[in-house]
Amino acid sequence: MKYCKPILLALLFPALFFACQKLSKSDGGSAGKSFAVDYEKFTLDNGLQVVFHVDKSDPVVAVALTSHVGSAREKEGRTGFAHLFEHLLFLESENLGKGGLDKMSARIGGSGANGSTSRDRTNYYQTVPNDALEKMIWAEADKLGFFINTVTEQVLAKEKQVVKNEKRQSVDNNPYGHTSYVIDQNLYPADHPYHWQVIGSLEDLQNATLADVKEFYRRWYAPNNVTLVVTGDFEPGQAKAWVQKYFGEIKKGADIPRMEKRPAVLTQTKKLYHEDNFARLPELTLAWPGVYQYHPDSYALRVLTTYLTEGKKAPFNQVIIDEKQLAPRVGMYNNNSEIAGQTMLSVRGFEKTDLNKIHSAVFEAFARFEKNGISEADLNRIKAGQEVAFYNSLASVQGKGFQLAQYNIFAGDPGFATKDIENMMSVTVEDVQRVYNQYLKGKPYVATSFVPKGQVNLVLEGSRKASVVEEKIVEGAEEKFDLTADASYPKTQSTFDRSQEPAYGKSPEISVPAVWEEKLGNGLKVLGIENREVPLVQFNLRIKGGLLLENPDKVGVANLLAESLMKGTKNKTTAELEEAIDALGASISVSADDEDISINGRTLARNYAATLALMQEMLLQPRWDAKEFDLSKQRVESQIKGQKANPNSIAANQFKKLLFGEKHILANNILGTEASVKAITLADLQAYYQNNLSPVGAAFHVVGALDKKAAVAPLATLDQNWKAKEVTFPTYQIPAAPATSKVYFYDVPGAKQSVLRFGYLALPATHPDFYSLSVMNYILGGGSFASQLTQQLREGKGYTYGISSSFSGSSVPGPFVIQSGVRSNVTFESAALVKDILKNYGPGFTAQDLDVTKGFLVKSTARSFETMGAKLGMLSNISAYGWPVDYAKKRQQLVQGMTVEKIRSLANQYVNPDKMYYLIVGDAATQLQKLENLGYGKPVLLN
Template identity: 35%
Template structure:
């Protein structure tokens, strides 16, 4: 695309924008994928990119620093990720915990992420809040260090440790990436440790080390500020100059340049993970960095080998029922890439055999080569994913920021797509020969216990000490240079402008004589269409025969296995040729057919969807495979602490004999009872338009889409009678139910009871949601602030009411560090009890009203959000303007009313408290809390003779 270029050093309007120079403007171009933008640079080196888009009254602000874990060094890992946490802990003019509070009460969403090569912070807010977001981001860029204290450092160090425990140590297969990175990359290479870092490194550093890291890498000259959405570029420039212009530049940052990684022989490594059922076999080859000329062809090779039902890995391992999962992927970063192939074999097989079969796959590929269809499917899917990534202003801003950071070219999206659309069969064969064929790899085995043998004895142990062979950074001579704002008083928070007018989607409705309800809205920001057909029933229909629980879910799985004219593989390949998806899944109360496509492929996609719905294949071999995968998946969950906690909690909440005490997927013994005839019968009896609700969102009008859906209008089906379910909470008093998970790095906690509320968006449900917001519904709620920010015991804690057409529970939950298990239960119950007894504060009422009252601007932006909104209207038969009634309730509700709801709804004397953790180290502390303790196994069954009363 031809860019409109401007002289780099020509100043714009020396009076208004004296610090800012225009780099380029890129407009929309017909027939091309372009994100229009204006690019500027401030005197201090800050790059500013502005994307103007008035389709929704929202703005997205992203600050990307070109620093990630790759800028860390031996014995000092985890700094970049640590700073992601510290940047939310206040700055000179923003109080502790105030960053989340200010964004949330503005009706916005926020977060930060860190990877190997960059750290970004972002907010999506109503467009009248732009001033405040820029002020917040500038304050932590220029005024963070005066607010960094040893106390904050210690709390966030504990929080990061809990994140490591929850997402790595306590999660199934959670450590494989850490072992893999250390085995693939040389000692001292910045990719040889994970972004989260090593705990021993976090223990040895202090707050001074952290401050030096910030001073070196977080200057405006190493950052890109991208602002997109409902904005005026001239106004954005003025505001950015005001808030960021006085922040001094940091030290110069040179690009990293490291030699490509090579290994000279296969490296066999293994470890034991007690949280898994299936062993893991992983091959990892070193490849190329992101944007390398061979990246696209390697991605294509990865897809041919391991993506979809026609892939080599699926046919060799999954189709033959040797493995529950097998695939390949090719992630790339700024300095290197990794081509990874993996299998999750069913228990009882030898990993050595799987290693041989993986090698056979590579030989088969070499002999068979690449087909035109392989290339066609790869390109179609890449184009579809690229377009769908532009559904939101945040998606567009993220693309601009990423391309600027790593290519110095925000306008790279079409070029990126072009390089993928240019891949040839010859390219794929060339990169296979260059990077994979006959090349050594890291071959990693993850074992469920020490009785299972790895693919081969370990022959490699990553180096852990010695001189650093890689360049280091000089952190001497760095000092904090406080920005000079002159007469500008940065301590005064910007006052938001008038709230924008929120555009609720324009809705059209239909109801057909066969009983189906239809609702839709036209959305033409991207050329896509999303259709969702909901068939009410789902798992609750399993109540008709609880001995076959999981039948609804298994039937939905079988609906994905082709048609009477197309095999499972053929059906998926037809979809992959056009980059579309047609999929069925079942939940607690419904079965859903989800259809997503580019507009140009709508007709063909609907032909395939009709075939799948009307003519399911129901092949016996497909059934046997799906049934086995389901059973093994259920058994696998019995080793995962989080899954165990949720399962046991539901069983206690609903009661042993209730259908919702069983997961939607069923139990191993109930799924074993299901036959293919049961699946056919379920389809015949319960797949009916009379319980159907259809939602259409996309770049298509009502007049255009309805004729294309005639197959649904002419569909006939039986009446469906829902089983009668009873919901009665029978907890006589609060008890602790303890499930022993030996040596668990964390404990999983669930606390709650079964309410009598069903979903009512303008009644009790909504008011209970408002009451809970300050207790556990927001990041800076009492529960999360206590357990995460004050105590440092968890990565996150929350509470919520879960309601639908059936009553659901009030639940508080968290994963906490093992040695704080009893203390966490105590704090949970103390906070909930205090909230119940003493109520909400006036400041909390004000915060809740501001936050929820301004969220509406963000609720209808993407096709997915619009579909969710329409789904609620059609399913619960709501007025189209029910959100206006919610606003009236929100504005009128008082502290007194909220306090009464807390007293009524927080039944602290009738709570189920589930703890899954190491019994030996936790039992004494739990006894001291004064509750009766009932010991259960992972299936929620009592451990004989183990109930006990506890003394205080």
């Protein structure tokens, strides 16, 4: 990835993003109707394949450029190169100039140009207001055809550092981060394209040359190896003319043959182990050779892995979790790629659990499946869930664009959705049993045992030590580079002047979704938005409380209560409740955070009333199952142990303690501590439930394909049976920001990165300055590649993969925080540079900075409420903070009235580097002492 973002469901459920023709008998609507999304495909003379889909529900367009190249088409010794190239393509092109699409994105209100690389493809994507479509087509064409001359030795050297930081962050500094590497090295032979990782090795990344870059570009970034998809609110005729103008003269490359299918072949089981520096719990992972993407058997295998591991009735849940109590959860999935696939099973055991016991339990669970099989009822509930996931994936134009490209490249037809959903819904009980026998039963596999340092006694018998390369922390080891000099290069010829950025189109009309409100007799507020783009409903019930109402001596009750509410009802066991929810194709989850307990749900519109009835049964008639409670406590204790090994979790928990002080309830981890969780009883949960869960101050939010009457009617039971009661919130003094800065260090020996958390406790979301501070922060660290923190620490120095700053208040003050992971040997240099940026931010803020800020924040409003989730978030903000229904428009007015002087004043008041906590989680042996040079005294070692 170019930078961290949540990965859309396309990566987990590649078959679920787009429908073109009739789907199935279960279409989510009335009988006889089908759900369809139209598309148009054409091919330019140079081979560029173009797919359009028009969706005028919101004034936005998504543009995605996908090249049919990933790590599978790399050379041995140049692993990770496709991903490195993805990064390079964002930096500059001949006519976009330095900063490339990132710089333009900030001006036009885009979602942020991003990209991702897989084994088989690399994509580049962004959603923008529809008045910027021509700009995006111009920019994407410039990247494809007018890019390579801008890559210099210095640019390459810098970006190699960024990608290496990404690898450290996602793999080397992460518990169990090397698992995929060990599995793929042993599942696929050395000459197989899937033998190495997409991210590559640090050594190979360092060895990449400029000649490699140019060769890679010429081979794989030719128009005849690329698909361009445009989805959203636009006029196809005009867009087609723009595509022809900007892409048409880019020269066609050499023909590229399709890769032949090459499934993994194992002749015997392989067992390997690794002592993981960051792990605190043992983990067993098994991998079997599977099938390639869209293989006829992939659909039944997906049902099989779901049935085996998801839900109370799942054989693996029964054996491993409930009966033997060896682990808190089991995960199983299929990783299906273009030429091969694998079926994966992962079990992270409780502390010091012998992985041989887990291994035996795995095959006991398989034996139970062999004996009992899968019923028609279970098959149908799994299909119902897949149907809802299918519709949910259509919530954004970007999601549709991803799937159009996916189908076009790997199925050879953007309209493959029709066959895809047909295959999905036609799986039979016999198919599920057959694929189990064919791919899993008695078949050889790769098994990895990842255990904490010093616990080799837990590994699977017969395992040999895995070959894992651990990077050493060496001061000054990185290659130097200098980006200050302007590089000259020959301009690529064109038939017209490409240096002129196209003008904006007609400005989109920004409309805030219509919100309806109701208040039930028991005091519950109800807010909704009718949205009929897909036949779905999403809802959220937010109940005030959470950690704020906990006993400081028994922290963790709210979280355990949330878990218990999902473990059956008075009249339904946990399994029966799950079956009832799944039969509707619905999902209901309960969670606790610092200030709330929330119930979230999603269902087909036709099943809304039935889903709400189950939600109300969960809330009003808890089962209070003692056995389930004990299992939940085990699971939470395991989570807490796992967090102790994860540098990012350590940083988050330690930073809360610094912000709030030891005696404030919000200084605690919502999970509690190992000691507090052990002390919690079922009676504690019942007391919290009786005293604190009230409709007074609570709010229900609903978005979807139903009107107000249909949304409110099923709440009648809740109105009648959930009685109002006043809840008293304890008063806690809000700590003041530190008078002087201080450095705190948490030692993680051997850490390959240092995790940074710098900041202080700032404002609640209800403070008059709160949104103004988000405006002020955009150029500092809130604007991604438009921000100074990113430009200087990532783009200028190569210290980090990503860095950001934010204000995150709620009904109580929240922190201003700068967070990043930097390579270990520049910990002090990174902290010093952040300090310098903060010191100069206010005085150095310019009129140009203000123009970029205004351009982004005003124009991005067009994207604010595109998805159902965004609409649900809008309702939550309105009910939680008393904001007006049109707060988005009022914020636009605030942005338009912002001045340079106001920004400078806010910066001077709220981002003083000399009044903050500086927390570093990293390797103390090599990094602690130098931090005295920050000027804030001797660092305090926290552990």
